[in-house]
């Protein structure tokens with residue numbers, strides 16, 4: 001029933017919200033010597049929280065030697081708010097900064113919110129005349145000498161009241177519309193910002209907590225938006241109602257008003273505990289929702305696999321478990337809110353009863369009229385009801401959701417997409433991996449690359465081969481700066497690639513990943529993905545280079561709409577090659593680009609790759625499994641357990657009797673002998689004959705070998 005602002009230090013009394021809280025704030029602002037140790041404590045807690053954050057960021061970016069050094073801690077602002085917010089240390093600082101950020105969000109909406117507040121003042125003022133009017137009406141009808149103020153007739157008084165109520169209703173409608181639209185604009189802006197912050201994070205961060213990011217985008221942002229506008233609107237109305245109502249009540253009967261105020265301390269205390277509990281619960285609920293979204297997303301995006309393995313019951317039970325967890329938390333919230341609202345309602349009703357009893361004796365003694373008592377009771381209901389809509393808890397909920405959003409908004413990505421110098425797209429130079437050691441941040445215990453040294457000259461093509469898990473794709477990931485090495489460096493033309501702006505660096509690299517991703521849209525828009533300026537001619541040329549002849553066979557050609565999986569694996573890969581070629585990249589990173597192609601497609605794609613390799617304008621790093629692709633590279637690097645064990649041309653490596661490469665090829669040829677499809681590849685030398693032209697049957701086997 002009453003809103004309370006909590007004191008910063010446990011054990012200090014809770015105070016009622018409303019006009020009185022202003023004096024409380026003033027007292028705290030001029031901190032007395034007795035309170036100074038507590039203020040000092042709060043400041044230390046803020047600093048501790050700061051260093052804790054810096055430490056975790058530092059640990060996160062341990063593999064990023066060029067990451068900008070942490071700035072010195074800012075002097076924490078001692079806002080009145082941080083003193084009132086729950087919990088101690090970093091949590092309080094976070095909550096205060098979340099509150100400030102929430103308020104800052106409302107700044108661009110100053111105009112509509114200002115008008116809405118004006119309308120709110122009008123509608124609340126009208127509402128607050130009702131108890132007084134009802135009281136006067138009762139006195140008018142019960143009095144033997146009825147009188148209407150200002151000598152008005154009953155008709156005139158009724159007309160004035162009707163006009164006032166109409167103005168009040170219109171003002172209320174306008175307020176609701178303006179508040180809601182402003183709220184939704186804030187939510188939209190917040191979502192855009194959150195998405196922008198999420199998408200600029202390093203891949204590892206987003207891939208690990210995809211569901212969590214989505215829940216921040218959807219649920220948390222609407223809670224925050226709601227808390228900005230709804231709480232602002234309700235809060236102002238409550239303040240007006242409480243102050244006007246209490247003023248009127250004191251005017252009617254100071255004794256009865258003091259009696260009514262006796263209920264404030266216990267309700268305030270309840271509100272503080274309930275608010276703190278709800279904030280913790282709200283955080284947990286958002287995390288649980290994120291977890292649930294992640295499970296749903298994972299299974300729905302892999303529905304083919306789920307259905308193929310008849311894993312529906314398994315996925316269903318996994319999802320149900322998460323949904324139940326969300327429900328359990330919601331149940332706790334429901335129980336807490338039931339207890340809180342039940343007890344505040346009870347206290348309110350008991351207060352009314354007491355008011356009625358004591359007020360009745362005052363009426364009998366003639367101290368107040370029946371109308372005054374009625375007005376007083378109605379004001380109590382209005383004030384109580386008004387304050388109940390803006391509970392401490394709803395602010396806490398908004399702050400809880402805000403902390404999660406602003407955590408993400410303020411997070412500095414380990415690989416900052418806006419840092420670094422741009423790379424000249426015409427610049428050519430060798431790529432060097434210099435003593436590179438690498439571990440994935442999520443699995444620090446496994447060293448994937450160990451002191452790796454590798455040089456690729458400009459225009460050279462290098463095929464990386466090796467057993468599964470030997471670290472081939474990781475080399476590509478480091479080249480693309482999805483990650484940075486833990487030790488050593490990757491350089492381009494003698495310059496550490498960490499000095500380059502990541503976006504600019506990636507713009508000179510064409511990528512064909514293991515499993516190319518298509519986006520909803522036309523074939524043309526998919527080839528021109530990330531390349532807004534590409535003309536139709538350039539798109540068609542790239543498609544021709546990548547042997548995407550299937551496009552011309554489609555009824556709408558390049559304007560055919562495609563979904564994520566509406567093309568065959570081979571078609572997807574050729575489209576991805578066209579996408580990469582359209583960039584005219586200085587570096588081409590192919591990751592098993594031909595693994596999903598059938599014999600004919602592979603041959604055609606290899607033709608396209610061959611053209612690129614022969615032009616020697618693009619440096620190519622190919623993670624290759626197919627012998628036919630490997631053989632086309634100028635140099636082959638064999639990677640084993642994060643080390644380079646062999647390096648040489650295809651023929652050199654095959655000639656070495658005991659080479660690892662030879663055994664890898666032999667193993668694959670044996671596999672191809674027994675179960676692989678056979679096709680003809682004319683220019684691939686075989687294991688048996690590496691000096692002369694291979695026979696057709698030999699190349700049939702070898703070209704199909706897949707590592």
Ligand SMILES: Nc1ncnc2c1ncn2[C@@H]1O[C@H](COP(=O)(O)OP(=O)(O)OP(=O)(O)O)[C@@H](O)[C@H]1O
Nearest residue numbers: 440442443448466467468469470471472473474475
């Ligand atoms: N995102 C990741 N997080 C943690 N560990 C990873 C991640 N990606 C790969 N690994 C691990 O790193 C090691 C090397 O993986 P990588 O993908 O580079 O091997 P690969 O040689 O390309 O294998 P394959 O030929 O099977 O694709 C493996 O042990 C793998 O489990």
